[in-house]
Amino acid sequence: MDEIVRSGPAGAIAVAGIATAIVVALWFAFYFLVFLPRGVIH
Template sequence: MLNSPPLQHCDEEAERRDVDSVVRAGPSGAVTVAAIATAIVVACWFAFYLFVFLPRGS
């Protein structure tokens, strides 16, 4: 079992400033991952359309 040191109580103002700085940074990493995943899905859809549907129709 891992033992961690007891939590130090800090003042609420410092904690609020820390939380505000994290929230201000925003979820840019999550947005980037979502954009990459969306681009991959759209690319797969176009590849499927170009290499499967178009050759069958012509």
């Protein structure tokens, strides 16, 4: 982690990209686990 921070802007972009990817992955997991099963039930 320290190496990423030391590398400057590129490291910050990498951290932001990873964080964004995690948020998007959680959103898709929520969508598939919550909305699709409900649609099947109705």
